Amino acid sequence: MKKLMLEFKKLLGDPVFLGYKRGSTIPVFDEIRSISELPLEISDVQKPGKYEIVEGFRFRHSHSSPKWYLLPPEQVILTISPSYDAIDSGVSEGRRAVLFGVKPCDLKAIAVLDKILLDKHPVYTAKRRGIVGVVVEECMEPGGTCFCASVNSGPIVESGFDVAYARLDKETLLLKPGSDIGRQVLKSMGLERASSEYTELYKQMVGRAIDSMKRKLPDLERAQRALRGLASSQEFWEEISKKCIGCGNCNYVCPTCFCTEFIDRVGENHAERVATWIGCLTYTYGLVAGGHFRKQLYMRYRHYTLHKFLYYPLQTGGLLGCVGCGRCITWCPIGLDLIENLSRVLKVKNVEA
Amino acid sequence: MLKLAIVKITSCSGCINEILSALLEDDIRANYTLVYFTELVDSIEFREADLAFVEGSVTTRHQEEALKDLRKRVGFIVATGTCALMGGVQSLRAMGDFKPESRGLPLKQESSEIYREPKPLDQVVKVDYALPGCPINADAVKTFLRKYYLGGLPIAIYETVCSECKRRGLPCVLVTKGIPCLGPITLSGCGAICPSFGRGCYGCYGLQFHGLNGGKVLSFAERLRELGLPDLDYRALISAYSYAKYRDLLGGSH
Ligand code: SF4
C-alpha cells in the first residue's frame, strides 16, 4: 500500500491524497498524510440506526464520503464589501489530488454528481478537475446495510479508476489497473502477475460478496414502474413514511444528495453568501416566496425516493441517484430502511396486479 | 437610528445576555438606540420603538395585558428564546401539582391570575419574527440586527440539530453510541454543541414541529425507550423546553 502511494506521488508530481482518514473516533473523508492514517486495521459494523467500529480489516465507509471534499457542507461562493463590491468569488483552483481507497459506490456517486454539477457548479468543478488519480478499494465483504449490487454500483469496479485493489485477506492485495497511469504505476512497483489461484479466489469472493448482501432489489425496472404507478397515492406514502421525523440525516450522508440553500451572513466589514447543504426531508426545502410546495412530510419523503430512483436518471442520462451504499439506512436515527420500503412498493403493486 | 426596546417577562435573562453581547458590536450600536432595557438603561417606560425583543413566556394576566399594550407601540416584535416560542422550562409546572399559593412566597397577584400553563407570545399578540434557543445565539442576534437595519430579514431555516451536526461532520452519538439525543426533533441554531461534546441534545432550541404529529413523536420516543430511557424521562425530556408544542401534538396528559 505504501509503495502504491509512493508511485502515485512520483508519477503525478506530489499530489495530495484524499481518503477515509482514521481519527480518534470514526474515519472521515479527509487529507491522508501518511499510510498509518488509512483505516486498514478496523471494520465497521452497520445496521439500521447503528454504527460501530471494531478491530478487523474491512472498513467500508462512514457518515462521511468524497462529497465532503468535492461539495463541502458550506461553500462560500461570494464575499462583498459594505458598498456591495465583490471581494472574493470564492472559487480557487482545486488542489491536485489522488482519491485513495474510495469504494466502488463512492466512485459511482462521483459519476452521478459529475453529470449534475461538473462545469455548472464552480466550487465542485474546480475541486473535481483537480482530481488526477483514483485508487479504489473493492469490497470483498460488503457492509451490513450495503446493497450496491442491486443498483449496479459495486462491489467491484470496471472503469473510471487508475488502480483498484481487493484485500483477499488481511495481508494479500490483488491489484488491477484501469488506465495508462494505473498500468504505469503497477509496472514500476515491479509486481508479479497474479496466478490463477488468486484470480479464481477473487472471483469466488466477489460472488460471495454479492450473495451476502441482505438487501436486494429483485428487479429494478419493475420497482421503477411500480414507483411511477404509486407516485400519486397519498395513502401509500403516508404509510411508508409514518415513522420518518424529517431530521434530514439521510440527505446529508447520501453521497449523491447535492441540494444547497444560499445563506447570506452579514458581518461588520463584509458579507458572505454561503451555499449550505439543505435536505429535502427538512421543512425549509419547498418553502419559497409565496408558499410551500411540499408542506407535508410524506410529500418530502416521496420526493426523496422518487428523485433517487426516477428523476436522477432524467438528470444524468440514465444513472440512478442511489448507489446502494446504505448510509441513509445506517445513519437514520429511527433506522428506516429504504430498501425494505422499496420492497413494499413491489408488494403493493403485486397485490394490485 | 432605529429605536430598540428589550422587554423581559417570565424568563431567566439568558437571552438578554446574548443580546447584550450583540450590542457590543460597533456597527450595530451605531445603528440602534436603546429606548428600553431595564438591565442597561434607566427608563421605566417608553413610548414607542421600531423593534422590540421580548424574552420569556406569558405567565400572568398582567403580563398579557402589558404585551397587548406593547404591541400597539412597537413596529416589529421578535419573540426571543424558546420560552417566548414554546413556553420554556417554566412550563414544566403544567405537568405537576400547580399551587402557586402554597410556596410560602408573597404573591403580587391573585393566584387565579397566574397561569398554570405559560403561554407562548403568539398566543397573546402578533409576533413578527422568532429566534429560538435557550439561550438564543448571539450570532443569530447580530445577523438579525444587521439585516433588519439593511431592510431585510434572515431567511428562516426550519431544520433540525442533526443538520448542523452532520454539516460539522460529527459522529452521531445516537447511532454510534446509543446515547439518547433529541437532535432529530429539535430546531437548529445552536451549531450542535451537545453532540460536539459527545452527549445527546437536550432539545433547548425547542421542538422542530413542522411535519411532526403525535404518532411521529411517539415513534421517536419509542426509539429513545429502546436506547434505555424510561417512559417518564423521555416525556419530560421532550416536553422540557417545548411544552406548548408538545401539548399541541400529544395533548397535555401526563
Ligand atoms: S434520516 Fe430517517 S427519520 Fe430522518 S429524515 Fe431521513 S428517513 Fe426520516
Ligand code: SF4
Ligand atoms: S439513497 Fe441511501 S443507499 Fe442510496 S446512495 Fe443515498 S445514502 Fe446511499
Ligand code: SF4
Ligand atoms: S455499497 Fe458496495 S461498494 Fe459501497 S461499501 Fe458497500 S459493498 Fe462496498
Ligand code: SF4
Ligand atoms: S448526535 Fe444527535 S443531533 Fe447529531 S446527528 Fe445524531 S441524533 Fe442528530
